[in-house]
Structures are given as structure tokens and as C-alpha cells.
Amino acid sequence: MVEEASFGARVAAAADPARDARGVWEDLGAAGLIRELFAREPSAPADDARRLDSLITALDSVLPTGTTMSVGVQVGATIPLLRSIAPNHPRVARILADILGGRTMVCVATTEPDVSGSDLLATRGTVRRTDDGIVLAGTKSWVSNGLHADYAMVLLHDLPGRGLLGMSWVLVPLDASGVVRTPSTTEWFAGGGLADIRLDGVALAEDHLMSPRGRALSQMALASSNERLMMTFWARSLSRRALRGARDHLRGRASAGGVLWDNPVVRARFAALMAQWRGLDAMCAGERRAPTGPRERMALKASSARAVTSIVAGCVDLVGGEAFRDGGMGRLAAEVGMFNLLGGATGALEALLASHEAQLLKGADNDPM
Numbered sequence: 001m002v003e004e005a006s007f008g009a010r011v012a013a014a015a016d017p018a019r020d021a022r023g024v025w026e027d028l029g030a031a032g033l034i035r036e037l038f039a040r041e042p043s044a045p046a047d048d049a050r051r052l053d054s055l056i057t058a059l060d061s062v063l064p065t066g067t068t069m070s071v072g073v074q075v076g077a078t079i080p081l082l083r084s085i086a087p088n089h090p091r092v093a094r095i096l097a098d099i100l101g102g103r104t105m106v107c108v109a110t111t112e113p114d115v116s117g118s119d120l121l122a123t124r125g126t127v128r129r130t131d132d133g134i135v136l137a138g139t140k141s142w143v144s145n146g147l148h149a150d151y152a153m154v155l156l157h158d159l160p161g162r163g164l165l166g167m168s169w170v171l172v173p174l175d176a177s178g179v180v181r182t183p184s185t186t187e188w189f190a191g192g193g194l195a196d197i198r199l200d201g202v203a204l205a206e207d208h209l210m211s212p213r214g215r216a217l218s219q220m221a222l223a224s225s226n227e228r229l230m231m232t233f234w235a236r237s238l239s240r241r242a243l244r245g246a247r248d249h250l251r252g253r254a255s256a257g258g259v260l261w262d263n264p265v266v267r268a269r270f271a272a273l274m275a276q277w278r279g280l281d282a283m284c285a286g287e288r289r290a291p292t293g294p295r296e297r298m299a300l301k302a303s304s305a306r307a308v309t310s311i312v313a314g315c316v317d318l319v320g321g322e323a324f325r326d327g328g329m330g331r332l333a334a335e336v337g338m339f340n341l342l343g344g345a346t347g348a349l350e351a352l353l354a355s356h357e358a359q360l361l362k363g364a365d366n367d368p369m
């Protein structure tokens with residue numbers, strides 16, 4: 001535990017809030033912290049979950065939301081995805097070494113404009129095979145680190161009409177001819193480098209195709225599972241920050257001859273939010289002790305997204321008008337809505353979970369009840 005606390009302190013010291021996600025990534029890499037995070041195999045040991053928690057909690061304590069999000073996506077989704085692919089791809093193995101050193105960034109692009117991001121089979125972007133290699137076409141939107149990255153892992157239809165089996169990951173160098181990047185049209189998530197990426201007849205050698213046939217979505221499932229854990233740890237940290245901010249505000253806000261914190265109704269509302277936070281905290285403690293599998297992580301992510309959005313909205317309500325000053329909690333309440341999207345939309349996850357009720361209700365100890 002002491003070791004994890006010191007890891008978190010070193011992350012907080014290295015993460016400069018004046019830098020964007022790329023700058024923070026370079027600094028974390030130069031300090032050797034990304035390598036330390038991935039020093040052990042990511043699949044099993046509980047220690048990795050602890051360290052991931054320390055990292056995202058430390059980042060949340062010092063960085064703006066957009067920067068934390070994009071560094072978190074790199075750690076939570078990109079690296080696990082590349083690690084699952086690297087054993088069969090020397091090119092990915094080389095890029096991975098540069099990522100761990102903070103010298104390279106890779107974004108992951110699946111979402112498209114005009115298509116529900118929850119339905120990956122509805123993807124419209126395509127890979128066409130030619131005598132010389134492959135040619136890519138399509139547009140991806142809302143890509144975290146899209147402006148900062150050197151490469152994009154892009155999910156495309158390789159064999160149209162083949163459903164799950166026809167999807168592939170393609171590693172796209174973002175300086176390739178035919179790649180057009182534009183900043184996402186949003187005033188939120190500063191520092192996160194959000195972008196739309198258009199692939200306009202991008203011609204590449206065939207070895208940029210990264211997935212053995214039919215494996216793309218199972219590789220994605222592994223990355224999503226890690227991203228969901230990262231988001232859950234982040235939800236816990238961010239909710240606690242909002243609760244502490246609301247409490248401090250109420251303690252200083254003059255009312256009825258005292259301060260608002262003295263009012264039992266106000267305190268009861270605060271307590272109800274804190275009770276939600278305790279649930280989130282307990283879930284995170286369980287994951288640090290014994291990380292769960294993909295199905296449980298879907299539930300974890302759906303539940304933590306609902307909790308963090310509810311807690312932050314409740315804190316804004318308690319703070320009142322002051323929440324809407326520049327830098328106030330009102331902006332956080334809007335940005336926190338992305339917890340319902342990243343790592344899988346909450347509604348889509350809940351729809352999937354309903355069909356796993358028998359296994360999930362059985363519990364981790366396989367209690368037959």
C-alpha cells in the first residue's frame with residue numbers, strides 16, 4: 001500500500017496541469033511511470049489494479065477533466081489493446097515500447113458520425129484490398145488524443161457483410177496521405193485533443209492490418225474491460241472531489257445566523273450523496289483486492305457512471321449559483337456526462353447485462369442462491 005501511495009505521489013508531481021494530454025504523457029513517460037504501471041502482466045495480479053487506481057486518482061487531483069480523460073484512455077484502452085496485438089506484430093511491439101517511454105501516443109477510433117457508437121457492426125468505414133496493399137475510407141469522430149497522437153488504431157469493415165468476423169483494426173500513421181484531422185467542435189474537455197479523423201483513400205501496406213480474421217472485437221473487449229475499471233476508479237476519485245468541494249462550500253456559506261452546513265435538511269441531502277459514494281468506494285476496494293472479469297466490469301462501469309453523474313449533479317445543486325462561475329462545479333457536471341459514454345454507453349451496457357442476470361446474481365462466490 002505504501003508503495004502504491006508513493007507511486008500516486010510521483011504521478012501527481014509529474015503531471016503538470018498547464019500541459020495538454022500529450023505533454024503530460026511525455027512527462028509521465030520520461031519519469032518512467034508508465035513503464036512502472038505496466039511492469040507486471042495486466043491480466044491477473046491485483047497489484048496492477050491498485051496501481052491503475054493510484055494513477056487515475058493522482059491525475060484527477062491535479063489535471064483538468066479533458067487531460068485526465070485522454071491520459072486515462074491511453075492507459076486504460078490503448079495500451080491493453082496494443083499489448084493484446086503486439087505478440088504477433090513486430091511493428092506494434094516497437095510502437096508499444098515508444099508509448100511506454102512517453103515518446104508516442106496512439107488513439108483508438110471506433111465511433112463514427114451519424115451511426116450509433118454503441119453498435120459497432122453498423123460501422124461504415126471500410127478497408128479495400130488492392131494489389132499493392134489496402135485503401136481506407138471513412139470518418140471517425142470524438143477521438144480522444146486524435147489531435148495529439150502519432151498513430152490511430154481504427155476499427156473498420158474489412159469484409160463487408162461478414163458481421164463480427166469482417167471487422168479489423170488498422171494501424172494508421174496519422175501523417176499518411178489522405179488523413180485529415182479536425183478538432184471536435186466542443187468547448188469542453190480542454191487538453192484532451194478530441195478530434196474527428198477522416199480517411200480519404202488512405203493507401204497503406206497490408207501489414208497495417210492488425211487483427212487476425214474475426215479477432216478484432218474480442219481484442220476490443222479486452223481493452224474495454226480495462227477501460228471500464230479505469231473509469232470506475234476515476235468516478236470514485238472525481239465524486240469524492242465534488243463532495244469535498246460541496247462540503248467546504250456549505251461550511252462557509254452564511255445562512256440563518258450560522259452556515260448552510262448546520263441545516264439538517266441540507267446535511268441529509270449531502271449524506272445521501274455520500275452514501276452513494278461509499279457504494280462506489282466499496283466496489284473499487286473489491287476490484288483492488290480481486291479484479292473481476294469482463295461481465296462484472298460491464299456492471300461496474302454502468303453502476304459507477306450512474307453514481308458519479310448523480311453525485312456531481314447533487315453537489316452542484318447543493319452549491320447553488322456559485323457552481324456556475326468560471327471554473328465552478330457546473331462545468332464538471334456537464335463534462336461528467338461522458339462517464340455514460342466512454343468504455344460503452346450505460347444504456348447499451350445495461351441492455352447487455354440484462355441477458356447475463358443468472359451469472360451476475362449468482363455472485364463471485366458462486367452461491368447457488
Ligand SMILES: Cc1cc2nc3c(=O)[nH]c(=O)nc-3n(C[C@H](O)[C@H](O)[C@H](O)COP(=O)(O)OP(=O)(O)OC[C@H]3O[C@@H](n4cnc5c(N)ncnc54)[C@H](O)[C@@H]3O)c2cc1C
Pocket residue numbers: 073107108109110111115116117118119140141142143144145189338341342343344345346347348351
Ligand atoms: C469526451 C468523449 C471522448 C470520447 N473518446 C472516444 C475515443 O477516443 N474513441 C472513440 O472511438 N470514441 C470516443 N468517444 C465516443 C464514445 O465512445 C461514444 O459516445 C459512445 O460509444 C456512445 O456512442 P454514441 O455517442 O453514438 O451514443 P449512442 O450509441 O447513439 O447512444 C445514444 C443513447 O442510446 C442508448 N443506447 C444505445 N444503444 C443502446 C442499446 N443497445 N440498448 C439500450 N440503450 C442504448 C445509449 O445509452 C445512449 O443513451 C468519445 C466521446 C466523448 C463524449
